[in-house]
Amino acid sequence: MKTADPELMRAINRYHVIDTIRRDGPIARVEIAARTELSPASVSAITAQLIEEGLIDIHHVPPGGDAVRGRPRVLLGLNSSAYHVVGVKLTAYRIGIAVTDARGGSRASLVLPVRVARQPPEVVADLVEDGVRRCVADAGLEMARISGVGVGLPGVIDGIAGISHWSPVLGGASVPFAAAVADRLGVPVLLENDANLVAVAEHWFGLGRDQAAFAVVTVENTIGLGLIVDGKLYRGAHGIGPALGHTRMQPGGLPCRCGLRGCLDAYASDWGLLRQAEEAGLLPAGDDAPERIAGLAQRALEGEEAPAALFRQAGAAIGVAVANLVNLLNPPRVILTGEGLRAGALLRDPLFAAVAENVLPTLREGTEILLHSWGDEMWARGAATIVLRRIYEAPWNASA
């Protein structure tokens, strides 16, 4: 927090007004004044300015009901057309894209069935460019109307510098992928680890709405963690989010693709399940195609014992990791999501059992654990949120 002057004071108050309208709008001026504790005169001045800038607009509500004086009530809401942003979700097997408005409403979306992981980063950047241009056109917009593009992908991602240090999608070399896409599209691009992206989106419009602190665990080809602490995304020292998938489940245990042994990913991610199934002769050696892991889950669900044991073990491993998270950081809420939850109760029951077994007795009642399914469009909309969040950012978080 910098020293204060009238300019910062105005920026803080303006932020609180926009934030109240974004969360609770359409909303009357008198209600904004009540919630922000600003004077009605200040609220009027700030909202007049916001209307002039086109950031908010007026919704007239016809008289009746609670409008006792017979005049239409004037409510203020975010002008959904004030901004348009694009979200991109990269996985090894497809590219999801969505164009959203300033309220996060979807204007167009598109999924490209591309085996991204076998292309070099510059080809991936080309494909993202083409897909974004197509999707923006589908939304009836020009690129010049797009305020920014958010790209989410799994791996060790420096979200501040826009660099992928290691990703199952872009490989093991450091790739300045945000710049690569920004150069092609001519708009600002934010790169983000996909668990961070889900955390931001849950915070913005999902199960983390109005929560100052919570954790998101994504179970997919890799296992990710996004943390909201004190209303902000936790990044650690180097702009990188938490690497939950590479914490130790078993010191000296199964080899992981990161080069370490005994990582959570090796036991419980889709990648780890496929490698264990291949090792046990349940599947021929092969790639990480979604059909292969879905097929393995299907066999487990139909009662085949060896695959079922793998999913139970994966659930228990994720449960231990979630319990460690509760013991260590004691978040009031943990949200689990991702396609890796496809095996349903087979994975979920040992997961919840392991949580119960491994959380410190005094902390047992303190954390709520929720499941939340995310489809492709939800992911892409989440990626758009990281851009919206930057636009509507609090002035004292300007570096977050």
Place this chain on the structure above:
Amino acid sequence: MKTADPELMRAINRYHVIDTIRRDGPIARVEIAARTELSPASVSAITAQLIEEGLIDIHHVPPGGDAVRGRPRVLLGLNSSAYHVVGVKLTAYRIGIAVTDARGGSRASLVLPVRVARQPPEVVADLVEDGVRRCVADAGLEMARISGVGVGLPGVIDGIAGISHWSPVLGGASVPFAAAVADRLGVPVLLENDANLVAVAEHWFGLGRDQAAFAVVTVENTIGLGLIVDGKLYRGAHGIGPALGHTRMQPGGLPCRCGLRGCLDAYASDWGLLRQAEEAGLLPAGDDAPERIAGLAQRALEGEEAPAALFRQAGAAIGVAVANLVNLLNPPRVILTGEGLRAGALLRDPLFAAVAENVLPTLREGTEILLHSWGDEMWARGAATIVLRRIYEAPWNASA
């Protein structure tokens, strides 16, 4: 961050002036203006007020050296007598007490060799009362001059409510120990987990000075973790700090006193080392007296293989936990402290080897790991710091 008005603005600027003087004083007004980016007129007004309130005082530096105009330079510093606070460190085998001034300088200190853990909490509160009154008198002060007492102890401590939920010192029941001591002494009392306490003290005057984020791992009768995130102590959902000692080292492993199995504490804390030594027939069954663990460390250092293996295993377990911390939270700095480091290189070498082996390759260069020894007085001074920190708190952190 609340909406801003002139009063908050003044509070923010006043905080920045005091904070600059606290960190860098004695310091000239012109330098305060440069560092805070406040106008010289604002700095003059604020410092005049602080002098009037007795919070800061004037240090005249004789002319010479860089004082080219031959006039004494006027520097401003914290008035060390503005506040006096007391720190108390409780362990199972002794009570350490220190009285410090507003700059954290020690005015008196005292260690009571009491086997605290075998007394009920009300007796412990009586003993703390007597010790604090003695130590305050030794410092030549009246109790009425004491602004507050900070009490540090291991365990699951709700630092906001002042309740010990579980502690090797106060037992397994919930004890409102802050209120018990406050009632006896008639001054405000803050209770804090001792790893949190070290984190705050390192942040205030130690190796975490001017660091926005770092982690402290305390290796003692139990293994603790204190986290500073974004310049603030991380507390989690329920006012409790992180319980690193009860994260899983080995699912289903050694039994821990918390009721779980495979906790880090069971492998690497003094408590766990003693239990393993007893189990292996290296020691008769007994208590956690410091002499017993010191004796075991001595045998290991003199070359006896079975105890040495236990300390090596403990070092490796702590190393895995530190690596998980780096993978998960990526703090720029981890500070290791505590009497549990007494076995020296025997524990330290496998610790650092396990860190190197278990940190994700891309994160290896990013975290600095430091050792810092803390004596009894340092601990008690640290406990005093939690009170000073509250006094000099930033207005936007008022709930932290």
